């Protein structure tokens with residue numbers, strides 16, 4: 001099998017690429033304004049073309065780890081040039097506080113998100129629900145991983161609770177210490193699939209990733225390359241081909257991603273708006289036509305930028321939306337998600 005197929009290239013991507021003189025490649029590491037990409041035959045450093053940079057309006061328009069891109073390769077020295085990104089099938093993003101237009105993609109085109117919760121301190125069904133919602137929103141298929149089974153006496157019971165909250169999403173019980181469930185975890189990864197391992201700090205993500213990567217971790221993850229001065233340097237890769245099959249994305253951004261747990265932190269970024277709203281005449285002021293509205297006054301006076309207020313409103317809507325989504329039953333009535341779950345079940349039980 002060729003490298004591109006192992007990396008996840010398939011007919012769908014080929015179709016998105018169309019007929020083209022350009023070379024398809026996957027982003028395996030992201031640096032500041034520079035990327036490491038893998039084509040079928042080589043690894044290159046790459047940058048976006050001037051035209052690309054010009055047309056990009058938001059941060060989301062730029063490539064991220066996991067993206068499939070079409071590039072022109074250099075004939076001699078020099079960088080490959082990224083001409084376009086193929087439309088993403090999924091994306092995990094991080095929003096800068098108070099800055100909704102600058103969504104930063106931390107990883108793209110993830111097929112399976114292993115949502116890790118440990119069976120000791122971390123076990124919390126509400127958190128699990130938030131993780132599931134975040135995974136669905138991203139476009140990836142979730143698989144729940146209950147880790148550190150060796151530290152828990154009633155893991156079957158906990159697994160049942162988790163399964164009823166997760167409605168149809170596979171729930172695995174694992175232990176990196178005694179190897180429980182690791183084969184089953186592996187069996188969810190098919191050829192060409194891209195997986196990510198997510199969850200709070202300390203739940204055992206690294207241990208699971210190490211188990212998936214096996215003893216070759218140093219070989220696969222940290223490769224020695226000749227730099228321009230002919231010296232060996234060790235470089236880190238964020239998209240790693242698994243030794244058996246599949247690909248794993250493990251970026252610092254992905255690890256830091258606290259999913260929806262950062263809501264209050266985001267709202268924090270709008271303290272100025274919230275402080276103003278406290279001065280409205282009516283406590284339930286919608287800041288539309290009510291008399292004595294401090295927000296409208298501040299906008300009029302130029303103390304509050306219209307745009308900033310819009311961002312705030314947009315965030316409030318999003319938070320309300322997430323709130324509604326947190327009701328799993330309501331959530332599951334949504335057709336799209338039903339479809340995903342039944343697909344997932346079909347592929348899992350077939």
Ligand SMILES: Nc1nc2c(ncn2[C@@H]2O[C@H](COP(=O)(O)OP(=O)(O)OP(=O)(O)O)[C@@H](O)[C@H]2O)c(=O)[nH]1
Pocket residue numbers: 147148149150151174175176177178200201202203204205206207208255
């Ligand atoms: N008992 C037990 N401990 C585990 C298991 N897996 C990991 N640990 C321990 O839990 C701690 C955290 O494990 P990591 O794999 O580093 O967790 P992580 O989720 O990658 O943590 P961050 O890097 O902070 O995100 C370490 O002390 C591990 O040795 C397990 O299956 N059983």
Ligand SMILES: [Zn+2]
Pocket residue numbers: 277280281285286287288290292293294295296
């Ligand atoms: Zn008001």
